[in-house]
Amino acid sequence: MEKLKIAGGYPLKGTVNISGAKNSAVALIPATILAQSPVTIEGLPDISDVHILKGLLEEIGGTAEFKDNEMYVNPAEMISMPLPSGKVKKLRASYYLMGAMLGRFKKAVIGLPGGCHLGPRPIDQHIKGFEALGAQVTNEQGAIYLRAEELKGARIYLDVVSVGATINIMLAAVLAKGQTIIENAAKEPEIIDVATLLSSMGARIKGAGTDVIRIDGVESLHGCRHSIIPDRIEAGTYMIIGAAMGQEVLIDNVIPLHLESLIAKFREMGIHVETNNDQIWIVGGQKELKAVDIKTLVYPGFPTDLQQPFTSLLTKSSGTSVVTDTIYSARFKHIDELRRMGAKIKVEGRSAIVSGPTKLQGAKVKASDLRAGAALVAAGLIAEGVTEVTGLEHIDRGYSQLEEKLTSLGATIWREKLTEQEIEQLQSS
Numbered sequence: 001m002e003k004l005k006i007a008g009g010y011p012l013k014g015t016v017n018i019s020g021a022k023n024s025a026v027a028l029i030p031a032t033i034l035a036q037s038p039v040t041i042e043g044l045p046d047i048s049d050v051h052i053l054k055g056l057l058e059e060i061g062g063t064a065e066f067k068d069n070e071m072y073v074n075p076a077e078m079i080s081m082p083l084p085s086g087k088v089k090k091l092r093a094s095y096y097l098m099g100a101m102l103g104r105f106k107k108a109v110i111g112l113p114g115g116c117h118l119g120p121r122p123i124d125q126h127i128k129g130f131e132a133l134g135a136q137v138t139n140e141q142g143a144i145y146l147r148a149e150e151l152k153g154a155r156i157y158l159d160v161v162s163v164g165a166t167i168n169i170m171l172a173a174v175l176a177k178g179q180t181i182i183e184n185a186a187k188e189p190e191i192i193d194v195a196t197l198l199s200s201m202g203a204r205i206k207g208a209g210t211d212v213i214r215i216d217g218v219e220s221l222h223g224c225r226h227s228i229i230p231d232r233i234e235a236g237t238y239m240i241i242g243a244a245m246g247q248e249v250l251i252d253n254v255i256p257l258h259l260e261s262l263i264a265k266f267r268e269m270g271i272h273v274e275t276n277n278d279q280i281w282i283v284g285g286q287k288e289l290k291a292v293d294i295k296t297l298v299y300p301g302f303p304t305d306l307q308q309p310f311t312s313l314l315t316k317s318s319g320t321s322v323v324t325d326t327i328y329s330a331r332f333k334h335i336d337e338l339r340r341m342g343a344k345i346k347v348e349g350r351s352a353i354v355s356g357p358t359k360l361q362g363a364k365v366k367a368s369d370l371r372a373g374a375a376l377v378a379a380g381l382i383a384e385g386v387t388e389v390t391g392l393e394h395i396d397r398g399y400s401q402l403e404e405k406l407t408s409l410g411a412t413i414w415r416e417k418l419t420e421q422e423i424e425q426l427q428s429s
């Protein structure tokens, strides 16, 4: 087990190159199951979720190679091997194995997914979609059993706008007979990316990126080469760090349109932002930042995945800011840790009320989930003194080469092994 140590309080300057999107990668990799010949995906992030999914494809008989951010998958020999436990519990996106394996084999057994603990994260809309396509779905001892004689296109209205359910139903529907219509679909850029891969494999999908997606089932899908979109959440995290501590930070390989909600908030706060086709330039380090309120919403609203790191930035703003998470009921576990560092934040229901500005001080803190980890790293860079962050298994699910990228901006950040005493303390806390 390791911890990150950050000597904070120093200005940052330079360029950060953004990796491929985690939330696309974790759907694109299972999507390869649907093809009959090899698929290559370029630009994948080097994160633990990607490595775990590669292992799961190998467990079901696939061949997978991952080198230089490119994954080659040969799905020809895959079989519908049950995956009731083990690696599937280490990440959220193992739920995409349900849609992909149901689509290809008409049966699957997949353990309930893991992922960040952010309050209840049901998968009832995924199941509703699979059942509408003709599958029988049962939950037996923590694993979902799916089977179908055949899958037939259907009209599915999602009661909740869900990224996972939208993609999972697309995966199950591309090889179904006839037309599937997903209404009230999620519109996140990652959904368009998955639809682009499936279309290159021969699927017929229209409307991805709008709230009505139409899929005409085809007989079979073939291999292809696909280049992933950049990670808007990783980009947003570095934008936040740049706004807090940057003199001039250039975010390279990004789609600025995907970050309009964050850019608009930065401008409200008085942060200078410029964009071109694939770069965002932040001039941070302003003497005074204005307090702002944010409310997380489905895309193109403010992303819940940036709410936690954004809260660290708000500790530097003058006045009272209110952060409301409408997507998850319990995405505030980082707040206690930020308080340890001197932040003045109260949680009231689904809102965190931040009073600023406060001078953060380095402290020993623990990441409870992926973006809590990003919030604590951002806070560690802002704080005077040394911050130690544990819980790196969460951060490593989503940030490729974190220390290298921050070091290239001039940050002092490094990993150290935890002592036995520290491991005992962590395990008992």
Ligand SMILES: CC(=O)N[C@H]1[C@@H](OP(=O)(O)OP(=O)(O)OC[C@H]2O[C@@H](n3ccc(=O)[nH]c3=O)[C@H](O)[C@@H]2O)O[C@H](CO)[C@@H](O)[C@@H]1O
Pocket: 023, 026, 092, 093, 120, 121, 122, 123, 124, 125, 126, 127, 160, 161, 162, 163, 164, 165, 186, 304, 305, 327, 328
């Ligand atoms: C691997 C991945 O892509 N993870 C992202 C995905 O998670 P995930 O796909 O799990 O999130 P969803 O969009 O499905 O969830 C949105 C909301 O809908 C609810 N819901 C969802 C499904 C369902 O069947 N029933 C239901 O009630 C959830 O509890 C949540 O309140 O989108 C989230 C919202 O942008 C992001 O925070 C996650 O980073």
Ligand SMILES: C=C(OP(=O)(O)O)C(=O)O
Pocket: 022, 091, 092, 093, 114, 115, 116, 305, 370, 371, 398
């Ligand atoms: C919540 C997240 O991830 P997951 O859905 O994979 O747990 C995230 O990426 O912020």
